[in-house]
Amino acid sequence: MFLLAIICYAASLILQAIAAIIGFSLSFRASDKFRWAWLFLASGLTLMVFRRFGSIQQIYLTGNYSLFDAVITAIISLCLLIGIYGIKKSFQNERSKNTALKLLGCLDVLTNCLSRAEIHYQISQEIERSLRKQEKFSLLELDIDHFKNINDSYGHQVGDEMLVSLVRCIQTTLRQIDHLGRIGGEEFLILLPGADEIEAMNAAERIRKHIATTQHLTSWQAPLQITVSIGVTTFTPKQQSALDKSELLTALVNEADKAMYCAKNAGRNCSSH
Structure with missing residues (x-):
């Protein structure tokens, strides 16, 4: 049980770190109007990563742990990562559509020369x-x-x-x-x-x-x-x-x-x- 709790907390740490990295990358691609929101989200995920370090350290020092909390934390971290990744894919899809629309606006639909x-x-x-x-x-x-x-x-x-x-x-x-x-x-x-x-x-x-x-x-x-x-x-x-x-x-x-x-x-x- 002790080892399982450590694994769950370590997995949470890794998942939250990946989510934070994606969040910071999205903040650089977002418009100036909404960049602050992505920075706050990425910063919050980063703080959660440091909190996971504290949880793991506390287990080693005291030997006390909650397997339920460890499992729930891992599930929450996985949900956060999936959500952030989904938003990233949505951004990429929208950018691809905008690029295609821009290209279509530059070209004549029938002949493919310039419009x-x-x-x-x-x-x-x-x-x-x-x-x-x-x-x-x-x-x-x-x-x-x-x-x-x-x-x-x-x-x-x-x-x-x-x-x-x-x-x-x-x-x-x-x-x-x-x-x-x-x-x-x-x-x-x-x-x-x-x-x-x-x-x-x-x-x-x-x-x-x-x-x-x-x-x-x-x-x-x-x-x-x-x-x-x-x-x-x-x-x-x-x-x-x-x-x-x-x-x-x-x-x-x-x-x-x-x-x-x-x-x-x-x-x-x-x-x-």
């Missing part, structure tokens, strides 16, 4: 960097020619599959520092950091020709081909007035949009600056 909000954010960041370093960058707006005909002729599922295939096709032509985002329907923006007018036009033509010669595999029985019209605009920081970042973003996207419609009016399957 409209994220590509606009990347452009605004590039505007800020360009103004700071006085370096040019370029923006392309790309639109599929006669995309409505694809949906009408082959169905919307094939149309969606074409959009997915198009994104993969474009991504094979881009640099690692470039960004591709879908802004709606069959329209896309491509951010080219550090690219001047000539480099941007060369990139647009490279992308356009690659798309025009690519056979897109979908659920339709035969491969399909499409063409695109691309508008090109270049951001030159020295030419900018005292507009704020959001106004510069709107103006730049509008310029790319106008250039893209110029390409449409020129007969489609071409690039326009």
